Amino acid sequence: MNRLILHILAVLLLWGFPAFAAEVVVVQGERLAPFEAAFHGFKDTAGVRSVERFVLSDLRGADVVRAVREARPRLVLAVGRDALARVRDIREIPVVYVMVPPSATADATGRNVTGIEMDVPAERYLSLCGNGLGGKRVGIIYNPAKTGALVQEARQAAERLGITLVVRRADDPREAVRELSSLKGKVDTLWLLPDPTVVTRDTMESFALFSQQNRVPVVAFAAKYLQQGAVAAIEVDPADMGRQAGRMARRILDGASPQAETPEHPAKTRLKVNHSVAQHLGITLKE
Amino acid sequence: MVISALLVCFTLLFTGAPPLHAAEESDSNLLELYYEPSDLAVSAATRSPRPLSRSAEDITVVTAAEIEAQNAHNLAEVLNRVPGVQVDLRGGLVTDYSLLGSSFRHVLVLVDGVSMSNLSDNAAVIAQIPVGNIERIEIVKGPASTAWGSALGGVINVITKSPRETAIPGGSASFSGGERGTRDAQGELTGTMGRLGYYLSGGNVRSDGFRPHNASDSNNLYAKLLWSLRDKGSIRFTINYLKGAAGEGVFPLPARLLPILSEGTVTSDLETSRLTSTLALNYHLTERLALDLALKGSLLDADSRRYFLTSGDTFQLVDNKEEAAGASALLTWRQGLHTVVGGMDFDHGHTKTSSDTFTLLGTFPAPSEGTNDKWGFFLNDTIAWERFTLTPALRYDRTSRDGEFWSQSLGATVNLTDRTLLRANYARGYSLSTINFDPAFTNERIWAIHAGIETTEIPFLWLKAGWFRNTARDVAVNGERLRLLKEGFEVEARTTPFFDTWLSLGYVFIDARNADTDRRLQEIPRQTWDLGLHYDDRTFRGALLGHYIWWNEPSTRGGIAFNARYDDFIWDLNLGWKAYKGQNAEAELFFTGHNLFNGRQYTNEIFVNPSRWFEGGLRIKW
Numbered sequence: 081m082n083r084l085i086l087h088i089l090a091v092l093l094l095w096g097f098p099a100f101a102a103e104v105v106v107v108q109g110e111r112l113a114p115f116e117a118a119f120h121g122f123k124d125t126a127g128v129r130s131v132e133r134f135v136l137s138d139l140r141g142a143d144v145v146r147a148v149r150e151a152r153p154r155l156v157l158a159v160g161r162d163a164l165a166r167v168r169d170i171r172e173i174p175v176v177y178v179m180v181p182p183s184a185t186a187d188a189t190g191r192n193v194t195g196i197e198m199d200v201p202a203e204r205y206l207s208l209c210g211n212g213l214g215g216k217r218v219g220i221i222y223n224p225a226k227t228g229a230l231v232q233e234a235r236q237a238a239e240r241l242g243i244t245l246v247v248r249r250a251d252d253p254r255e256a257v258r259e260l261s262s263l264k265g266k267v268d269t270l271w272l273l274p275d276p277t278v279v280t281r282d283t284m285e286s287f288a289l290f291s292q293q294n295r296v297p298v299v300a301f302a303a304k305y306l307q308q309g310a311v312a313a314i315e316v317d318p319a320d321m322g323r324q325a326g327r328m329a330r331r332i333l334d335g336a337s338p339q340a341e342t343p344e345h346p347a348k349t350r351l352k353v354n355h356s357v358a359q360h361l362g363i364t365l366k367e
Numbered sequence: 368m369v370i371s372a373l374l375v376c377f378t379l380l381f382t383g384a385p386p387l388h389a390a391e392e393s394d395s396n397l398l399e400l401y402y403e404p405s406d407l408a409v410s411a412a413t414r415s416p417r418p419l420s421r422s423a424e425d426i427t428v429v430t431a432a433e434i435e436a437q438n439a440h441n442l443a444e445v446l447n448r449v450p451g452v453q454v455d456l457r458g459g460l461v462t463d464y465s466l467l468g469s470s471f472r473h474v475l476v477l478v479d480g481v482s483m484s485n486l487s488d489n490a491a492v493i494a495q496i497p498v499g500n501i502e503r504i505e506i507v508k509g510p511a512s513t514a515w516g517s518a519l520g521g522v523i524n525v526i527t528k529s530p531r532e533t534a535i536p537g538g539s540a541s542f543s544g545g546e547r548g549t550r551d552a553q554g555e556l557t558g559t560m561g562r563l564g565y566y567l568s569g570g571n572v573r574s575d576g577f578r579p580h581n582a583s584d585s586n587n588l589y590a591k592l593l594w595s596l597r598d599k600g601s602i603r604f605t606i607n608y609l610k611g612a613a614g615e616g617v618f619p620l621p622a623r624l625l626p627i628l629s630e631g632t633v634t635s636d637l638e639t640s641r642l643t644s645t646l647a648l649n650y651h652l653t654e655r656l657a658l659d660l661a662l663k664g665s666l667l668d669a670d671s672r673r674y675f676l677t678s679g680d681t682f683q684l685v686d687n688k689e690e691a692a693g694a695s696a697l698l699t700w701r702q703g704l705h706t707v708v709g710g711m712d713f714d715h716g717h718t719k720t721s722s723d724t725f726t727l728l729g730t731f732p733a734p735s736e737g738t739n740d741k742w743g744f745f746l747n748d749t750i751a752w753e754r755f756t757l758t759p760a761l762r763y764d765r766t767s768r769d770g771e772f773w774s775q776s777l778g779a780t781v782n783l784t785d786r787t788l789l790r791a792n793y794a795r796g797y798s799l800s801t802i803n804f805d806p807a808f809t810n811e812r813i814w815a816i817h818a819g820i821e822t823t824e825i826p827f828l829w830l831k832a833g834w835f836r837n838t839a840r841d842v843a844v845n846g847e848r849l850r851l852l853k854e855g856f857e858v859e860a861r862t863t864p865f866f867d868t869w870l871s872l873g874y875v876f877i878d879a880r881n882a883d884t885d886r887r888l889q890e891i892p893r894q895t896w897d898l899g900l901h902y903d904d905r906t907f908r909g910a911l912l913g914h915y916i917w918w919n920e921p922s923t924r925g926g927i928a929f930n931a932r933y934d935d936f937i938w939d940l941n942l943g944w945k946a947y948k949g950q951n952a953e954a955e956l957f958f959t960g961h962n963l964f965n966g967r968q969y970t971n972e973i974f975v976n977p978s979r980w981f982e983g984g985l986r987i988k989w
Contacts, residue, residue, distance in 0.1 A: 109394035114402060132751070150701035152655065160394040181397065252949075274400050302401040 103128040104329065105153040107144060107167050109160030110137040114318040118159055118178050121322025126157075126329045136162055145169055155329050158195070168193065174338040178325040179318060181274065182229050185343065194341045196325045200314045201345045202234040203241065205271055205299060208312065208351070210243050212365055213297050215268025219246045221256050223277035230273055250278055257286045264294055272300045272310065284308045297361050306354040312365055316346040396905070423758050423778025423792040424511070425817050425833055427451065427859075429504040431528070436901075436908060438543070438941050438959045438984075440551050440572055442496040442504075446523065450859055450873025451508050453892045453916055454493075457974040458576055459583035459613030460637055462494040467508050467835065468853055468877040468891040469520025473798045473811070475511070478525040479605050481643045481663045486689050486718040486739065488801045492639055493523075495611045497587045499541070499553040500568040502528045509835060510796025510815050512774035513760035516712060516743045519798035519813045519839065527605070530564025530593050531557040537989055543957070545982020548575035548582075564593040577977035578616055580634045585611035600650040600657070610640040616973050617676060621927070632676040633683075639669040659697040659710075666690055684723045691716040704750050712743040739799070740767040754782040764797075769810060772797045787822040790833075813839040827863040832856065838882055844890075852882040853891070867904040873897035893919045896936070908943040918970050929973075935966030937976070952989040959983070 104126065108115050123131060132151055134144055144166050148156055158164040158177040161184040167175055170192070177185065177195030185197065209218045218238070222231050231247060238245045246267050248259035256278040263270070270287065272279055288309025291298045300310035324347050332338055353365045427449055439445045443462045447454040455463040466474045476483045476491035483491040503526050511518040531537045536558035543551045553570030566589075573584040587609050594602040615635035625631045647661040667689040673682040697710030719736045747760030758778040765771050776794035783789055797812045819833030836854040844851070855877040862869045879891040898913040913936040920931040940960040947954040958981070965978045 112395060112398055114398055115394070130753075146649075146657070149651065150655075150657065150699065150706065152701065161397060162394050276396065276400055279400060304401070304403050 103153060103333070104131045104155045104157055105148050105151050106131055106133040106157045106159060107148065107163040108133060108135045109162035111135055112160075115159045115179060117317075117319040118322035118325070119157075121319040121324075122157055122178065122326040122329070123322075125323045125326030126333075127326075128155075128329075128333070136166065148173070154333055157325060157329065164193075164195075174332050176325050176329050176332065176338075178321050182233075183226060191339045194328065194338050194343055196321045196328070197343055197345050198316065198321070199230065199274065199301065199345070200316060200349050201237070202230065203237040204314060204349065205301075206234065206237050206241050206243050208314065209269040209271060209299060210241055212312070213269050213299070213363060215297070216242070217244045217246055217266065217268045219248070219263045219267030219270045219296075220273060221248045221250050221259050221263075221278050222273050222275050223250055226277055227273045227275040234271075252277060253280045253283050256283050260286055260290055264290075267296060270296055270298045272298060272305065274301045279305075291357075292360075295361055297357075297363060303352045306352060306357075309357065311354055311357045311361060311363060313352045315350045315352055317348060317350070320348045321346050423756070423780050423790045425451075425508040425790075425792070425819060425835070425857075427506045427508070429506070431502055434498045434501060434504075435986075436903070436910060436941065436943070437912075438943075438957050438982075439498050440543075441494050442498060442501075442523075442525065443494040445498055445504065446493065446506075447914065448897060448912065449506055450895065450897050451857055451875050452506060452523075453895060455918075455970055455974070456494070456976065457616075458578055458581045458977070459574075459615060460492050460494050460585070460611050460639065461613070461615050461974075462492070463970075464493060465892070466506070466521040466523070467855070467857075467875070468879055469839075472801070473518070473520030473813075474523060475515055475518040475521075476523045476525075477515075478607060478643065479527055479645050479663075480647075480661060480695070481607075481645060481665055482691070482714075483641070483643075485667055485669065485687065486691065486716045486737075486801065487687055487720055489798070492609075492611070492641075495585055495587075495609050495639065495641075496525065497553065497568075497570060497572070497585075497589075497609075499539075499555060499570060500527050500566070500589045502526050509792070509817050509837070510774070510776070510794040510813050512764075512772070512796030513745060513747060513762045513776045513794065516741065516762065516764050516772075516774075517797060517799040519796045519811055527589065527591060528555075528557070528566055528568075530559055530566045530591065532559050532564065534559060539986060539988040541984060541986035543982055543984025545959075546980040547577055548573065549980075549982055550574070551984070562595040562597075564595065566591040566593075576614060577980065578975060580614040580617050583611065583613035585609070585613075596650065600648070603647045603649070604645070606642070606644045608640075608642050612636065612638045615671075618673075618973060628675075630675050630677050633673045634676055635671065635673045637669070637671050639667070641668075642666045655701055657699045659695075659699070661695045662692075663694070664692045685720065686722075687718065687720045689716065689718040704752050706749040706751075707746070708748075709746040711745070712741070714741045715739075716741075738767065739769075741765070741799070756780045766799060769800055772812075784824070786824050787820065789818075789820055791818040792816065811839060811841050811843070813837055827865070829861045829863075831859040844888070849888075850882040851879060851888070853877060853879045864903075868900070868902045871897070871899035871901065889919050889921045890924075891919060893917045898936075906945050906948070908941075910941045912939045912941070913937070914939075914968075916968065920970050929971040931970045931972070932967040933969065935964070935968060937966045937968050938963045952987065954988075955986045957984055957986060 106119060108119060134147060136144065148167060148170060153173060156167055156170060156173050156175045158167050158175055159179055161180050164177045164180050164184060175193045179198055180195065181198045206218060209215050220231060220234065235245060246263060248262065250256035250259050287298055290296065291309055297311040298309060300313040303313045303315050306313055324344065328341055332341060358365055429445055429449060434445050437445060437448060443454055443456060446452045446464060447456060451467050453465045464471050472489045476493060478496065483496065505524040507522040509521055511522045515522055536556055538556040540554045551572045555568035557566040569588045571586050574582060576582045589607050592604045615637055617632060617634050620628065620631050620633060643665045645661055645663045650658045652658050669687045671685040674680065675682055691714065693712065693714035695710060695712045697708060700707045717738045741764060743762060743764040745762035747758060750757045756779060760776045762774045774796050776792065778792040780788060780790045793816050795814045815835065815837030817833060817835045819831065821831045823829050834856045839851045841848050842851045855875065857875040860872045875895045877891060877893055879888040880886060881888060894917040896915040900911045902909045915936045916933060918931060918933045922928065940963055943955050943957040945953055945955045961980050962977060963979055967976065969976050
């Protein structure tokens with residue numbers, strides 16, 4: 081048996097090591113369905129021959145950066161915030177991210193890091209609030225540590241659109257509910273941000289109640305909130321964002337500089353409406 | 368020390384610290400903002416520490432989060448929940464353990480790459496190893512000699528936590544207390560100053576014990592310093608100090624001794640201290656080539672004393688002192704489809720045991736002393752090509768006491784689909800003899816095959832199943848040297864969380880026989896069961912865990928009836944409530960009910976297991 085194993089090793093070592101290394105290494109946080117969809121979307125459009133995938137939850141703390149470096153890929157795709165946080169120390173290989181919220185990409189983008197933002201541009205939401213729902217006063221409750229960057233973007237977009245933002249800060253869910261009551265009579269629409277401090281199971285009941293009692297429509301960032309009282313949501317499609325990341329990766333692999341590829345917002349979004357809530361509020365919206 | 372650690376913790380807690388990103392903002396937490404939990408479910412397809420395409424061995428990984436959810440105090444308690452690891456918890460520091468029925472003598476226990484097993488009989492005091500500083504535990508079930516040398520039964524590899532990469536220190540403090548004076552206080556502090564990262568931990572665990580003369584008291588201190596070489600790698604220094612004392616129990620002496628002794632019952636005390644240290648370099652020589660160098664040292668002092676119960680006169684003293692030092696060098700070369708790893712290990716070990724027994728029985732030859740120098744050279748390749756992986760490996764060991772050993776293994780994996788993995792592994796391995804005591808423990812060798820499947824094809828279920836068969840020769844069993852045939856299978860399953868609730872199952876069956884006579888062997892556990900009902904909504908968590916082992920004990924051993932009883936499941940309940948979750952800190956109250964239904968699981972009535980008892984505590988992280 082020793083001789084057999086030695087022969088196998090010798091043949092392999094003398095093989096000449098054809099350069100079949102994976103062109104792209106994908107680092108993915110967990111095996112979650114939206115991440116899987118983004119990954120498969122990426123493969124559809126990136127046009128790469130070989131992809132090697134490291135799933136952090138499978139690796140359980142192993143040195144991923146080292147494994148990526150040893151794989152010597154031409155490009156790294158980071159799927160999710162945890163993945164981007166782990167590979168941000170890699171400076172010598174282009175990194176494209178997808179399914180990462182803006183709060184986690186603010187410090188990460190640089191000369192070799194770019195990607196697809198997870199959130200729809202603030203302008204798109206505010207246009208819906210201003211034009212579709214006819215409200216010029218839009219209320220936001222947020223935790224600066226979580227969604228401060230998004231609120232900053234919203235302020236600039238509101239100025240362009242002539243919309244008044246009524247902003248309240250909250251450091252915990254109870255404070256969010258208290259601040260919500262202070263918005264009574266001061267807003268025409270409420271815009272929910274993807275802020276885990278503000279949007280919880282309990283606070284959503286308060287938002288729904290506020291919406292019904294004050295006839296203020298709530299616009300959300302995900303369709304799951306339509307069942308919880310929101311009138312509309314602008315959804316993004318993970319598979320499509322994956323395809324968008326694939327196209328960006330293709331450009332980089334073809335010679336484009338990652339620095340020149342500025343981060344992109346999702347190319348495709350979809351408006352979803354809860355018609356019974358809309359009817360109750362006397363609003364007409366088309367999906 | 369504990370009080371000052373807690374004071375440090377509270378001071379830091381309220382002086383500002385970075386947000387708890389890891390605990391609060393995992394990917395799944397973030398996505399739950401956008402999707403219903405049922406829309407996220409895919410389930411982890413493997414628990415392997417390496418990518419699916421590379422792991423042919425039967426490996427189970429336990430993470431820091433899982434350890435925390437168990438409210439466990441030491442490594443023995445954690446391993447007791449791992450399917451395929453059989454642990455006989457005897458209270459205090461005394462614990463017997465085996466891996467798929469392979470005795471502790473054949474299992475290598477590593478912390479930071481340093482063996483925690485002693486040289487005299489290869490036993491590790493796993494009940495003394497704290498779990499607060501553990502990042503993950505990798506358990507390789509089956510021969511791992513091509514990677515680690517003497518590891519016929521497998522490896523329990525403990526990887527400690529690394530420094531947190533933030534300038535402001537983070538850490539945790541926990542305190543728990545329970546019946547019979549059981550107390551556990553642990554603290555950790557970690558951060559990075561410039562290029563220097565540090566991780567420090569320490570604590571104390573004590574108990575009055577749940578059997579007569581079974582009190583225990585253990586202290587632990589650990590430090591890891593990590594100097595970053597930026598993109599080139601890092602230099603790591605660790606030091607680990609464990610000290611403990613415990614009463615082992617009250618033991619009747621054999622009837623044949625009674626005519627010459629004034630009394631027939633003795634008590635036993637064990638005191639043990641271990642100091643280990645490592646200095647390691649990880650350096651990227653080129654983009655394709657990485658070098659790992661490590662130096663390691665270890666000191667062990669273990670004293671066992673037995674006294675007559677009534678008079679307090681000394682019956683027996685055994686003092687074991689060991690020194691070990693070693694080095695390893697490893698090159699990793701990644702090119703094309705290949706990851707080639709080659710390297711060498713050197714270990715020097717010296718042990719000296721002095722033993723003295725009550726004069727009427729005569730005196731043991733004392734002191735006994737021995738040295739073993741080991742050189743090991745290894746080479747392996749992992750060839751990953753699309754859905755296939757092949758891993759041939761070879762190792763040559765030369766020892767000053769036992770001569771030469773060749774070990775080889777050949778593993779393969781195939782990703783049948785994105786959700787199903789097949790793995791198969793063939794391995795030959797060995798275990799070195801122990802330096803002192805029984806000279807019969809020499810040249811034990813094994814060949815083993817393992818085949819398994821891991822799949823999430825069944826909706827809402829992660830399933831891992833495997834079959835194994837191995838033949839070990841020259842295995843010392845009760846003074847005989849046998850050819851041992853072991854065959855069996857294991858199943859692990861876990862449902863997808865539904866409303867934050869999931870079920871888990873682990874089952875292992877082992878049939879062990881004398882390969883020459885086909886006679887079924889006793890004293891090797893035949894069946895183990897692990898059942899779990901879990902809940903975790905990130906504020907409240909709970910787990911009802913059932914554990915059962917059919918120890919397969921004979922009615923008598925050496926003419927003595929040990930009156931083993933193991934008809935019952937042992938059910939434990941773990942609860943936790945994150946009472947405070949802030950930007951910079953969180954506090955959790957936790958509670959454990961042990962052996963809720965007063966089940967019996969013991970291999971010897973001297974080591975009868977505790978009845979129902981409770982403990983609770985507070986854990987603060989910042």
